Amino acid sequence: MTEFEEELETKQYSLKDTKLLKGFLPYIKPYLKHFIFILLLDIVVDTLFTVEPVVVSRLLNNLQQFSDGLMTQSEVLNSVILLMSIDASMMIVASLGAYLVNMGLKKIGSYIIRDFRNDMFKHVYSLSLSQLRDLPIGSYVTRITNDTQNLSSFFSDVLPQLLRAILTLLIILVTTFVMEGLYGFIFLSFLPVVFLLSYFFRKKAKKYYRMEKKSISKMNSFLSESFQGVKVTKTYNREEKKNQEFEVCNDRIYHSFLKSQDLFAIFYPMMYLLQMVCIIIILAFAVPKVALGVMLVGDLNMLYSYSTQFFSPIQTITQLLNNLQSIISSGERTQAIMDMKPEITSGEDSVNVPAFKGKIEFRNVSFAYEKDNYVLKDVSFIIKPGETAAFVGATGAGKSTIISLISRTYEVNAGQVLIDDIDIRDYSLTCLRRNVGVMLQDVFLFSGTIEENISLGDEKLTSKEIEDGAKEVGADTFITRLPKSYQEKVTERGENFSAGQRQLISFARTLVYKPSLVLLDEATANIDTETENIIQKSLERMRSIGTMVIVAHRLSTIKNANVIFVVSHGSIIESGTHQELLKQHGTYYNLYRLQNMENDAKLIKE
Numbered sequence: 001m002t003e004f005e006e007e008l009e010t011k012q013y014s015l016k017d018t019k020l021l022k023g024f025l026p027y028i029k030p031y032l033k034h035f036i037f038i039l040l041l042d043i044v045v046d047t048l049f050t051v052e053p054v055v056v057s058r059l060l061n062n063l064q065q066f067s068d069g070l071m072t073q074s075e076v077l078n079s080v081i082l083l084m085s086i087d088a089s090m091m092i093v094a095s096l097g098a099y100l101v102n103m104g105l106k107k108i109g110s111y112i113i114r115d116f117r118n119d120m121f122k123h124v125y126s127l128s129l130s131q132l133r134d135l136p137i138g139s140y141v142t143r144i145t146n147d148t149q150n151l152s153s154f155f156s157d158v159l160p161q162l163l164r165a166i167l168t169l170l171i172i173l174v175t176t177f178v179m180e181g182l183y184g185f186i187f188l189s190f191l192p193v194v195f196l197l198s199y200f201f202r203k204k205a206k207k208y209y210r211m212e213k214k215s216i217s218k219m220n221s222f223l224s225e226s227f228q229g230v231k232v233t234k235t236y237n238r239e240e241k242k243n244q245e246f247e248v249c250n251d252r253i254y255h256s257f258l259k260s261q262d263l264f265a266i267f268y269p270m271m272y273l274l275q276m277v278c279i280i281i282i283l284a285f286a287v288p289k290v291a292l293g294v295m296l297v298g299d300l301n302m303l304y305s306y307s308t309q310f311f312s313p314i315q316t317i318t319q320l321l322n323n324l325q326s327i328i329s330s331g332e333r334t335q336a337i338m339d340m341k342p343e344i345t346s347g348e349d350s351v352n353v354p355a356f357k358g359k360i361e362f363r364n365v366s367f368a369y370e371k372d373n374y375v376l377k378d379v380s381f382i383i384k385p386g387e388t389a390a391f392v393g394a395t396g397a398g399k400s401t402i403i404s405l406i407s408r409t410y411e412v413n414a415g416q417v418l419i420d421d422i423d424i425r426d427y428s429l430t431c432l433r434r435n436v437g438v439m440l441q442d443v444f445l446f447s448g449t450i451e452e453n454i455s456l457g458d459e460k461l462t463s464k465e466i467e468d469g470a471k472e473v474g475a476d477t478f479i480t481r482l483p484k485s486y487q488e489k490v491t492e493r494g495e496n497f498s499a500g501q502r503q504l505i506s507f508a509r510t511l512v513y514k515p516s517l518v519l520l521d522e523a524t525a526n527i528d529t530e531t532e533n534i535i536q537k538s539l540e541r542m543r544s545i546g547t548m549v550i551v552a553h554r555l556s557t558i559k560n561a562n563v564i565f566v567v568s569h570g571s572i573i574e575s576g577t578h579q580e581l582l583k584q585h586g587t588y589y590n591l592y593r594l595q596n597m598e599n600d601a602k603l604i605k606e
């Protein structure tokens, strides 16, 4: 678990937190009027449902008075017809209203969450790579899918049900007080008992809910990582190990779920018991009264109905408070992401230029991926416009990092990166990313066609432009040989293409945008000689585009570079042309000799 995650998990959320609501207000606003209207309608509906026993009790009273001879047949018939039609129309209106309320709330909940999810995804995408590493990828997935779903239930379920429960309680209390005085006190005296009991259980359950949530989020992280690494797992025969790990994960969820269920297995019977006690007390007072003729049967019926109805809203409220708790923690989780300020953004008054001349300068640049663990230390160099510069050095020296800093994928910790003498932080991100073409070491292909993978879905690019881009890097030779050519399907991650082919597609992807500056993290190590030749040729062609920065593993590919920098442990230790560096008899000279010996050995073998 990362530090950031730890901080989130240990945070205690409180119902009083208003910050959450503030973060959510903009999403409710567009639907506020509808929402309020529906809540008002809901109040009407609930009132109708709750006062229904009163109407029924009037009806029973009249029947009793008729049988006692206090009402005539025609009087009782008229009143029964009247009361029954009132009851029927109340129920029809209430049912129709309930339908509208349910529909409306579900819709509004979905709208709000749709908008929120869209923004959340956009926001996550605007974060820098180092920020994204604060949480495991699975955690973002859970937050964008589950937690937002949970949030939407606040609007569609929790809030209206809470309103309904409170309203029902109030109406029952007020009606009983007004119509039967004393009995209202009996209900009232049960209120604190039930609430306290529920509160106690809720507090206990909270712990298990949190445990369950945490375990689910752990499982999601585990799942996404295991599927990403499924090939490795299978190749190394680690399925058994993975299965065990999953079982542990799964057991954790199961245990926390069971614990909370155990709790409720005690809670609900206790509630029923209380309800029975209440009913018995009410009946103990009321039945003798009816027998003595001082209370009518209808009134008894109303009291009975209300004592069975009185407990469920209290339970609902405590249950909802539980849900609210989980909604609040979902809110915290999503808000924590929404609160992350994108680190890498366009500067104020950001500079926009159609193209770069191509001068690149590092001025005393230091950089660390992790706190104080500097990967680049006080690096300075200048690459002139139109030149080809190469970085060489051992694995882990910091070459790829230099490339990442030029495209502002990461932000420098100290010093400056300048393009055409302007700090890259002053360019708008769009301008920078459009003009700087980066070809990464590990190519990522998306599922879709080759054409889509070159254009990355940019509809402004025509098929001609896409094909020209592919031709420019020499990718068209292999693409046109495929049965469906540019429409050939790319499976997830591009597993149906060789490393070299993937590399060529990524070259084309970069070049269709006609960048004025090309950065290339070359991965020739796992490429066959034929592909290497194609790449070599396309590199030569690309040199005419503008400034080019190459990270080279095979020194033979960069002999012609205008300047070569030798990187070692995050510093530049040598620089110059191929010939100059050879003459120095330093690191470059040794590297070159080593590689040439390998090549000679290869030639002899062949």
Ligand SMILES: Nc1ncnc2c1ncn2[C@@H]1O[C@H](COP(=O)(O)OP(=O)(O)O)[C@@H](O)[C@H]1O
Binding pocket: 369, 370, 375, 393, 394, 395, 396, 397, 398, 399, 400, 401, 402
């Ligand atoms: N995303 C990352 N997070 C943390 N450390 C990293 C990351 N990428 C690279 N490093 C570390 O930075 C150092 C330089 O890496 P890199 O620039 O990729 O080297 P090179 O490309 O020269 O092989 C290495 O020690 C590597 O472990």
Ligand SMILES: [Mg+2]
Binding pocket: 396, 399, 400, 401, 441, 521
């Ligand atoms: Mg590298």
